[in-house]
Amino acid sequence: EAGxxxxxxxxxxxxxxxxxxxxxxxxxxxxxxxxxxxxxxGPKLLIQFQNNGVVDDSQLPKDRFSAERLKGVDSTLKIQPAKLEDSAVYLCATSVRAPLTYGYTFGSGTRLTVV
Amino acid sequence: LAKTTQPISMDSYEGQEVNITCSHNNIATNDYITWYQQFPSQGPRFIIQGYKTKVTNEVASLFIPADRKSSTLSLPRVSLSDTAVYYCLVGVLSGGSYIPTFGRGTSLIVHP
Known part of the structure; x- marks a missing residue:
């Protein structure tokens, strides 16, 4: 199974x-x-999708962060404009199960450095 | 915002059993407790998940008391390759919703 x-x-x-x-x-x-x-x-949740709908985005700084999940498959996370404090690793995780059972599979992440 | 609490670091030696406890006083009634392992430059990796009492798999055991306000990850006979950061994950009440929230993690160092 691909990761x-x-x-x-x-x-x-x-x-x-x-x-x-x-x-x-x-x-x-x-x-x-x-x-x-x-x-x-520890990792901090930004946004959660169920298929292509948003389940929770209460911790997403919506003035600068946005995310979408096209056709319930791929997803993109955008930051505009970036601040120094956005320097972090951004991790994507997926799960076959519905919310409240948290057996995720994580990707390796994108390390962002803002200078 | 209620948080999960774990020890910041632990040291052990090869072959010993390691127990890491996480406190989660405000866990949701129907929420599971999940533990992850993370190595540098990698995403967290699922170790074990449970709801109550005891769960065991090929790598670890998870002990959850009846009140579910804490959980203990048990790693039997650790090796050098178990050196990593270990996180517990539960739903934490915030703004009327339960947000899956990681603790700050426990850095485990296994010595020869």
Whole structure:
């Protein structure tokens, strides 16, 4: 079974620039999550999709972050404009099960550095 | 916002059993408790999941008391390759919804 694919692997941008991350989930996994992991901390949920609908985005900074999941498969997370504090690893995770059972499969993440 | 609490770090030696406890006082009634392992430059990897009492798989055991306000991950006979950060994950009440929330993680170092 193929894993969760994320790209790019690394990205360096200047503050106030925009950036986008892409995630391709495991086939058949209806639930998709984006997490932000700042160095030395646990992953923090940004947004959760069930198929192509948003289940929870209460922790997504909507003034600068946006996410979509086209046709319930691939997903993109965008930051515009980026701030220094957005430097982190952005992890995509998918699950075959509905919310409240959290057996996720994570991708390797995209490491973003904002300078 | 209620949080999960884990020890920041633990040290052990090869062949020993390691127990890592996570406190989650406000866990949702129908929520599972899940543990993950993370190596540097990788995403977290699922280890084990449970709802109550004890769950065992080929790599770990998970002990959950009746009140479900804590859980203990048990790693039998650890090896050097078990050096990693271990996270517990539960739903934490925030703004009327239960948000899947990771703890800050426990950095386990296994010594020869």
């Amino acid at each position: 969760v694919a994320q790209s790019p692997r690394y990205k360096i941008i200047e503050k106030r620039q925009s950036v986008a991350f892409w995630c391709n989930p495991i086939s058949g996994h209806a639930t998709l999550y984006w997490y932000q992991q700042i160095l030395g901390q």
